[in-house]
Amino acid sequence: MIARVLDGVSHRGVALLAMLLAVLLAVPLVANDYLLTVLIIVLYSAYTGQAWNVMMGFAGQLSLGHAIYVGLGAYAAAALYVHFGIAPWLGLAAAIAVAVACGAIIGFLAFRFGVGGVYFAILTIAFAEFARIGFDHFQWVGASSGFFLPVANYTRNDLWNLRGNPTMFYYVMLVLTAAAFALCHALLKSRIGYYWQAIREDEIAARSLGIDTFRYKMYAAMLSAGMTAVAGVFFAFYYNNLFPEQVFHISRSIELILGPIIGGIGTLFGPLIGAFLLTGLSEAMQELLSALGFDVPGAKQVFYGLCLAVVVIALPGGVWPWLAGKLRVTRRDA
């Protein structure tokens, strides 16, 4: 059974959360560009992990193709900006619409035709791969040679067009992550959140209690897709280049789900903790390996895979339920 952690968060937990937020808000005052860039990656993976968690952690539908929503969001907003000069905040609406529609199509096909479990996971991979190869041949957005946003040396931050320095992107990502956290917290406490958890634990029982499981699974798929597309828009404007081979690749989908699984699936803090652990580990590995002069491509990933295996074997519920017990932030046993 997946622990629902925030259920019993004590004052101690709230205090820790407030402290974390305060530290994150103050970081750009002291941090250099490198640290800021790393923190942007941390927040980005925390956000996407949270979005994926809505579908898997809350509603129990395992998606292994979430890169499709990142990619669709990124390409939609970037294409509107490059071809028509439409600002990303307006493009965001289009990006969300496209991703939600895609999530709805995949969800409808799977849930209506009773495709579940392993089959559903592989269906999501198939759609993501389909999109990857499709975009590889989509000339309007550069096909396989990539799609680029204009880059210049900005003297000031243009928040409306999302052009500026890392500090601006950092705060944008922080706001997004905090908003996703708050949204998920509210959802878990709402009627829809309880319906999702009922479906996750036992779908037949949920249906026999009168829950329209098809409808609520659709809501989870669409919400998760829409949230993920927002990250895609950020990705496009932060990195300024998009390649189908990178954006839609299955390894992106897997990276995206590592954080919440390592952190603790179905928990609010899981994606956050997982993102900090994985990105921190990855950067530390990079430093360590180059310090040792063992800078071979692949070495970092081997270590990454080993750590992943160790965590999966030793902490089946993820790090957060274990850590929460240590920090004594939960009233009940997690």
Next chain:
Amino acid sequence: MAAEIYLNVAVSGLLTGLVYGLMAAGLSVIFGVVRVVNFAHGEMMTVAMYLAIVLFNTLGLDPLVMAVPLAGVLFALGYVLQAGLINPFITRPEYSQFMLLIAIAIIIVNVLLIVFGPDARNVQTSYAFDSFLIGPLIIDATKVYAGAATLVITAALFVFFQFAPLGKAIRACADNYTGALVVGLNVKHLYALTFGIGAACVGAAGSMLVLLVDVTPSLGPALTLLAFIIVITGGLGSMAGAVLGGLLIGFTEAMAGLFFTPSAKSMFSFGLLVLVLLFRPQGILGKRLS
């Protein structure tokens, strides 16, 4: 004239499809018995492919001959993997099993990258450019040898599961776990054996495939996906389905490469997969889902 091109491409696709079928049969056997989806299947196949290349380049051993010894090596690897690492995960949720196997896949891909580098590798056999002329058809000799050898191995596997006492015992575990325990079967050992047999399939298939395509470390994930597509199309858990799925995918990809661009060929496989999942989720030869 045009019809002959199509026929040539179709036969070539079907022969490659046989090798795909053996690879997918391995995945199917593992899922059918152990109920674990081997997310490191293609990666294990690339291990066999690199071993075949090393054996060919250093000792001059022909991959066709090495298919059986390599199947043995991969069998041992699969047995140890299941008995040592995967067995405790049998009762854990699906995503937990995925993560373990994905971790193993990541490790395999990157160890290969460190050892062999990112460049594409292949073998140059003496018969690489031979071909058979059958009426209007011109068929690569390599593909014929690989296809025939694969067919023999697949048939042996089929006979083993159908008639050998051990094969029957393994099927008993798949049919009724508790029942198998009651009649005194050592299920843990049989599961490991099954995983070993599944791995042996990719050992043999990898040894064949090295004759047909270039190998890079990143080929692993692509082969895993291909194996998924094939077994789901044919029917997860069905050996004959895996072979049929392999032929179908081999044929589809060859035709798509001819009619459209080769780089878009996998799109058609994914399209086929989506259609099968929607209209016959148990696969063409699969048993009805409960």
